[in-house]
Amino acid sequence: MNTKIVFLCLLVTVIALSSCEHETHKKHEIGTLEVTNPMIKDTLYYKNYVSQIHAYQHIELRALEKGYLQKILVDEGQYVQKGQLLFQIQPTIYQAEMQKAQAEVGRAAIEFQNTKVLADSNIVSKNELALANANLQRARADSALMQAHLNFTEVRAPFSGIIGQFEDVRLGSLLDEGELLTTLSDNSKMWVYFNVPEATYLDYMKQVKSSTPTSLKLKLANNELFEHEGMVTAIESDFNNATGTIPFRATFQNPDRLLRHGQTGNILWPVELSEVVIIPQKAAFEILDKKYVFLVSQDGHVSSQEIKVGAELNHLYVVKDGLSLDDQILIEGLRKVQNGDHIEYEKKAAAKVFAELELHAE
Template sequence: MASCEHAESAEHAEILALPVVTPLRKDVSLDRAYVARVRAIQHIEVRALERGYLDEIFVDEGQVVEAGQKMFVILPVVYRAEVAKARAEAEAARIEYENAKRLADKNIISPAKLALAKANFEKAKAELALAKAHLKFTEIRSPFRGIMDKFHVRLGSLVDEGELLTELSDVSKVWIYFNVPEAEYLELAPKLEEIKQRPLRFRMANGKIFPHVGKIDTIEADFDVETGNIPFRATFPNPDLLLRHGETGTVLLPEPYPNALLIPQKATFEVLEKRYVFVVDDQGKVHQRAIQVAAELPHLFIVSEGVTETDRILLEGLRKVRDGDTIEAKVQDPTEVYEHLEPYAE
């Protein structure tokens, strides 16, 4: 009789009291991360339009310049002289044309000579306009508001027509390009129009998030045959000019999971590349069950198959039990558990 009581007490002593928790339903969002590069919406080369000595520089490297602001002047002495010469020739042609017109009115000269005088006058006016254009080209002005890049020439340099002086970038808005792998593109393709409305974030090289959000506005036509990626382009406002042409970072594309079923990562274990949980029934019996993980959050898994929100999942002590064991289930408050999850190692 005593031995039977001892065996019964030993059996009860072997029943472990372990915490269990139910899955949590919650709207969550994950970020798809893509390496990205920043491009100015306008980035141009500023080149000399005439040959000559660089006479004046009115700006500096890195300076913000306004549209129409004077940046460089090519020595204009020769071009001013050409304008003066063309103006004098135009005036002479005008006088000849007016004299010819008076003579033609009196039938002293033929209409052909009048037409020739008029043609010479028009030619002289055209040559004056051309000379003025050449003179104007000695002044190089900014075509838009932007940031100056480094100078490729210095004051007093002899520059040729078309020689590169500097670059100019308009970064009031920026285009951010990022590459999407083919498999992900095919996953995103059916909902591209909806994805274009999602607010994108940009994580800069220092790990901080850029304070303005952007949106996808275009996708290039072809995949890169070498990488298997297709470039996406997003536009971000950049009112403080923080982002610059050529900068790098990471685009974060939000992926919403409405009414997602969440379980703690530490409540799962892996066998032969499949993930499982222990579900505890009302009698305290442990059942091993396979689950399908849809996505991963910090300390949490989003589960698409395998458990329901009413199942009681073993939270700790997974190595202490086996399928079919009986435990004493200590039900935990899901809100408290999910707020204080810590990293775990399998």
Template sequence: MKKILMFVSLCALLCNTGCKKEEEEKEHEAQFLVTNPVKKDTTITKDYVAQIRSIQHIELRAQERGYLQQILVDEGQFVKQGQLLFRIMPNLYQAEMQKAKAEANFAEIEYQNTKKLAESNVVAPNELAMAKAKFDKAKAELQLAQVHLQFTEIRAPFDGIIDRFMVRQGSLVDEGDLLTNLSDNTKMWVYFNVPEAEYLDYKQNLDSNRQDNKVSLLMANNKYFDYPGKIETIEADFNNETGNIPFRATFPNPKDLLRHGETGNIHITTPLTNALLIPQKATFEVLDKKYVYVISKNNTVQSREITVAHELPHIYIVSSGLSEGDKILLEGLRLVKENQKIEYKTLKPESVLADLELYAE
């Protein structure tokens, strides 16, 4: 009988101990984590797909018809302004220039002789005028022949890099045929499109001195270009189909890393003062609207719609719906119901944001 009583007492003790542990675990599990929104100066970075262009990129074309006699440079070569690049067979144009030169010399002799006779009143003034006109015409034809001869030599109009050749030595080229392209890459123009609302924000921040015109370029290899650029031009009109307006930023290119036709992403950083920040994980969505659970004075949870102005990594910047003194549910959003009374532990927002690796100033 004593053994039975001892066994029953032991079972009751174990059961009581187990129930206490379960109650403690439930109480521990039922304690939710809560935090507050916090106001903080920070920055947001916006990303735009960009096209990279040389500050000068032109086509070099033949100005005269003939056989391509010489190619004096190579593809990809850096050339200086005035450097001879191509020579089209000049023999015909040299002969035409010699002919024009001889005719000009003959016309000059005739004019000088007629002038002497006119001074002695041997010939009429009209005859002198005719000789002078003939001489002027011959000089003009000589100049034209010299221009045609010069056109047989294609020279670099500025310092730059030669592109791929479209013809080869010995080819017969017509006037206007494309020979190659020439790019001046000392500076690069980077074009990107900005939506209307973001354009207005940029201009207003720029006018109020809260925004500078410096931008960064993320290259195709996911690395940032070494030198910052400056937004120097905004086009006049919006594209009615896309709602965007083109911006142009200029980047120095001293190491010649950037080339015409590359792509990348422009990053524009905008400072924000007293931005109201909350963790993204404290929100939930209903029909594309964002909500948080706010803890009321009697410790009940109540859903509240918020407006998100900007998004950072793991962070939302809230423009309406919350104030700095509100308490919001941080975790366990799926475990609670509307107007449910809860027990909670409050975490400082600074420690919560630090855990989320917020990059802020």
């Protein structure tokens, strides 16, 4: 019996010593890890909204008369001035119709003058004079109409802008009235459309009443920021019940004409945060869509702690819940440790940690 007790005591001692050696060996393998504290700070982050970029003016240019395309005076992608001649439809028939109408005006004018002389001498009635005058006015109206048809054989730019792609029209093509020729875009300034959730809409409407309008940034497809900032200039009347969003329109000046109609981008909407708790993103890890940090006690004990993230900044998380300023969080070697471990650690000042992150972000 005594022998069994002695044996059990020896076994427990061996296991304990083995455990201590294992713990010491693991600490030696891991080395000294850095910890820091969360920090309270006023900061700024950007909400991101997918956007569609439209030219301030974008129209279709169509043939207003039927006929052969006699001249193409511009090229695709060319910048044109207001009033510049772009296309010429063969005007021969319309010129002949115009000459015919002008001749009819001359005939009606002579008839009116002759009738007036007779009416002044009481040879014909006043009704005859009125009829002659009506014929003259009709002839003049027909002449003006023919002049309009003739003018419509010239397709001119209604405003300055960039010519789009030609729509299957080539020199000598027979055009129908209303046939699409190309498009014209005035991209001196751009309208950028994006959908905003109801909560953001309400916050914006409250802000507009109490402060200056928010300046927006535009991130382009190459992830670079457009050099000019924009402002919200219009909000649609209705919410989309399916998505719970409402369309906003922002206007951006585009003096270098970098932006083109039909581009896409991302609106960056600034949101100011006051006295929020922040931690480095590298201090957090994710399990089943939940984020955690490792807390380190004064004696080096490691325990996992779930956190609620309110916003994601550049290299930082804004923590809504789960941490206090006194907590020590592990900021390196997260893959080397697990819940319940004991580690050796070195405390690093939060101000220094966040200063290094800002420097790295730049």
